[in-house]
Amino acid sequence: MLQVVCLFIPLIAAIFMPFLFKKIRNIHTGWFVLFVPLFLAIYYATFVPSISKGETAVVQFDWIPSLGISFVSYIDGLSLLFSLLISGIGALVVLYSIFYLNRKKEQLHNFYIYLLIFMSAMLGVVQSDNMITLYLFWELTSISSFLLIGYWYNRDKSRFGALKSMMITVAGGMMMLGGFVLLSLMGGTFSIRSIIEQAPLFATNDTFVIALVLILLGAFTKSAQFPFYIWLPDAMEAPTPVSAYLHSATMVKAGIYLVARFTPVFALSEVWIWLVAGIGLLTLFWGSFFAVKQTDLKGILAFSTVSQLGLIMSLLGVGAIAYHVNDAADTVFKYASFAAIFHLINHATFKGSLFMIAGIVDHETGTRDIRKLGGLMSIMPVSFTVALIGSFSMAGLPPFNGFLSKEMFLTAMLSVTEFDLFNFSTWAPLFPIIAWVASVFTFVYSFYFVFKTFTGKLQENELPTKPHEAPIGMLISPVILASLVVTIFFIPNLVTDTFVKPAVMAIQPFLYSSPEDVHIHVSAWHGFSPELWMTLGIIVVGLLLFVTLSKWQKYYNTLPEQFTLNRLYDFTVNELLGSWMTRFSGLYMTGSIRNYLGYMFTAIPIIVIATLFIKNAFVVSFEGASPIHLYQIILIFVLVIGTITTVYARSRITSIIALGAVGYTVSLFFVIFNAPDLALTQLVIETISVALFLLAFYHLPKFQKVEERTRFKFGRVFISVGVGVMVTLVALSAHSQKLVTSIAEYYKETVYSLAGGGNIVNVILVDYRGFDTLFEIAVLAIAGIAIYGMIKLRMSRKEKNHESK
Known part of the structure; x- marks a missing residue:
């Protein structure tokens, strides 16, 4: 158990750094931090006698068993060596930083928080036997090193170096994750030890070389190999203790560790x-x-x-x-x-x-x-x-x-x-x-x-x-x-x-x-x-x-600077991703909510409808459907006419009345389909909505002229028709192919015996979906508090302006 706890001791210690920095001003915060790597170095040194004989130490906890992801702390000769370097060099770096960083001029709590997070992340990388947890710790080293390199954030070079290191190493980490996924598919496990045991069987697999290259990309970016080394010189803008720790003994060695660990596989x-x-x-x-x-x-x-x-x-x-x-x-x-x-x-x-x-x-x-x-x-x-x-x-x-x-x-x-x-x-x-x-x-x-x-x-x-x-x-x-x-x-x-x-x-x-x-x-x-x-x-x-x-x-x-790898990076980030992509995004990032909704409601129907037909998922079956009566057709016409009237009405009062008619017509459908609770809810909502519109009538925006509002917009018609067709097809398809028994049967059987209620809708909302309903109420309460706070703030400002006059 202690073997796993030690991985997170630096993270736990990081929580207390702001309090120590704020409350104990006469003592350098580093003196408290120093005990963390010292303890870890002493603890890992106790493993030396057994590990030097070829033994290993394993502690495992299930994390997401359904996906085969577990948290495994695995210490062998390789991981112990790195753990001792991380903790031992870490102790010397903390001692050095106590005298290097001025406690009166520096935000030391930030520095040591970042350093301790990095320490835990590196220990997690070298001790993780599960590839997914290794990846999580791997990316945590990139994030914490970004914070450490950019510690002096008021300097342009520090921010540039931090961003550069994170972009390159995080991109490599994502490639590495792809390699891990391919390995897990080949071996049926995320365990590195199990993958190594099956290694001789992988050589003939079609994706073996792809996984190999992806994992090496992660290792090469982290360990500053050509051509990815360009982030390391810019990372020298970090405080020297950071350079001595990250860039000589730990972070840049993570890629070395990865190659060493996966050598038996590849x-x-x-x-x-x-x-x-x-x-x-x-x-x-x-x-x-x-x-x-x-x-x-x-x-x-x-x-x-x-x-x-x-x-x-x-x-x-x-x-x-x-x-x-x-x-x-x-x-x-x-x-x-x-x-x-x-x-x-x-x-x-x-x-x-x-x-x-x-x-x-x-x-x-x-x-x-x-x-x-x-x-x-x-x-x-x-x-x-x-x-x-x-x-x-x-x-x-x-x-x-x-x-x-x-x-x-x-x-x-x-x-x-x-x-x-x-x-x-x-x-x-x-x-x-x-x-x-x-x-x-x-x-x-x-x-x-x-x-x-x-x-x-x-x-x-x-x-x-x-x-x-x-x-x-x-x-x-x-x-x-x-x-x-x-x-x-x-x-x-x-x-x-x-x-x-x-x-x-x-x-x-x-x-x-x-x-x-x-x-x-x-x-x-x-x-x-x-x-x-x-x-x-x-x-x-x-x-x-x-x-x-x-x-x-x-x-x-005499070497031309424009042909260097740094120049290529600058061009990619500043010109390609910066200037060009900014101009391109300006074409669609207009600031108009109407446009953004148009993009979404254009893409969603296309994707959904295409998927339905490509996967042969659209099947229509009217078996068991209720007959359609004349009064239902009449209500549909009323619903359509009310909707069109709302859009093309010549006055605001007509639009409000037509919108109310649409809502009340929907409530009639709920009555016809034997859903009295939903009908009552719809009637209440529509009544309140119409009343609110009428109460706020004077404060509504100026109504547009008829000529401006009646112009035919083909794009809007296309989007609205697409959304309607999508909803209709999804509804028909869902009704026509029920692959599993409807959960409604379970509700019918248990609503009285288990929940003790007679109204199935109320029981579902209160008992079966109790937490969902509770959170909905909480959201409404938060929104109400926020509205009250804004109104109160506006009223207080008006009172102050009135008093000043």
Whole structure:
């Protein structure tokens, strides 16, 4: 039970944030929030001993059993790793935000509400076994991240970045939902575990590849893969704690999690391998290449995050090859999935610390523009040390954890050349080449970030504020993360045995029966291998490019902006969806209720009538119908004549009288059909309506001239005839084909025995439809109160105007 409750603890805590912020003004609200992720991290840490042995923890509650939707909290090696990252990094981010955000100037209750909602959403994503609940949490991450990115809503760039991220990720989420639905149709269940068990049976299904592509669209948009990465740089307008949390350790890793979780389902398809590995490599190169162009510290880190996510994604794609080789557990392909999870942990540590350092530099100097920075090493020595550790780890240098996973990445890319299926023998050499080139640019932007900021000449006159070292409270979190960067390098196997191997087992359940079967030992030295020479080449070429950066960086500006993906997005949103669609909607959004009713009453008959005939649902049968008498035909003529008179009358008094005649004629039909209650109700309503019209006669709008009112309107005739025909056909069809017994028989049998009444109409209204009637009365009461309030407000305004005069 506690396993499920923990998912919602952040949401529950969010409810109390406004009260804490309002009532306790002397203490930063973050101190109260800090206990939430700390508790969660400690709680999830208790699962480590059992999960590291290959066990799982499952708690299930039925939610919508009729649709097969249940709420399942499923913790295995993969979900536990992500849960620890979400809660552990979350605690460090909250601690950092306490010193970063000013409690007197910021609306902290809003910030922490959004952060806690996001935390619950991410935990729900990584622990949901049901695909529908996973989707709900998935979209909740998009909504909460939208609120966090747009936290400083008074800034245009913040609002733009928030909207951009939500539009792209929500669109991808809807595609993912389509993939989930197709999977459920193939497997007959929404359970991910059940889908994985049936995975070998899906490969020949016609919709298998469609589901695969749709789910990847959701993963690629969330994890900022090419070409959907464009939202991530604009999301850097969020406060730095948000960037450190969402865009390095959690939200952008949701797509990674999705690909890892569904690898056992789709790994048998060559489309999966090519898309995941290919798009991942392209994203790795694209992000690393354009990171060097950026001049904003968080912009550099944004593109570096894009490239690192591409690296992890490519490893998951290559790792899927293990499903297509003999003795996969003993081949070199086992390194790929292992390296993906290992680098995911490493990336969270060094990138989280770097984002926090970027925030510290901005906080203590007043700018993130790298062109104005430099010479901060002696002024901010602790920040420089943390930045150096994080940057060197990101560059893949020893003795930092990024070096270990980067070497395994190169090993995995070289291993692709050994695979001979799916045309890999033709294209395989490109994998290590692209990986090496991208790693060179990774080396360059890592050095670019740290040395251009902290070394060189201090430009104090360019800085808005006098630079100084950050307070100790703001340094605690990045120092802890930097310490982990170094520690993991020296004890990598403790980390991999505890966290990585159980996660790899979850990704490749058909290859391993226990985490102990993952026979991989991590070490810094592998001898004089091809990976070593590739690393030396990365360092040499990277240093050369960094030293000559000023010579070639300017060539980035020669790329035409109008051909960029951002320009395509701007055109789509601003021009196509903005200007063009605004003009198009102006053609029918006229502000006239008459026109809107015309649209609806045109579309509804067309759809209903077409459906009746296309589905062969229109059947006419007069069996059991009552005979039509002469007086009924006379009443019909009276009804029609009264209706026409109401429309074409030359005076308002004639229209009112004719309208009353129509109502009274309808009441006569109720009398004929033995419905005295309805007849009495209709008589009362018509009497009141006619009386009200006559009482309000003086205040009614000016009556139109006869010439204006009698003009023939073909469109209105078409609509009225269409609605009449539709109602007639539906009534005849419904009467002619009764597929089930009428509920009227049940009412007849039980109205006296169960409800204790003799009048069937009254009993239905009061007993069988009691709540419906109650709500109708409530609506009328609310409307009456609203009318009374408006009248009273208008009268009070008149009295004030009279007194002022």
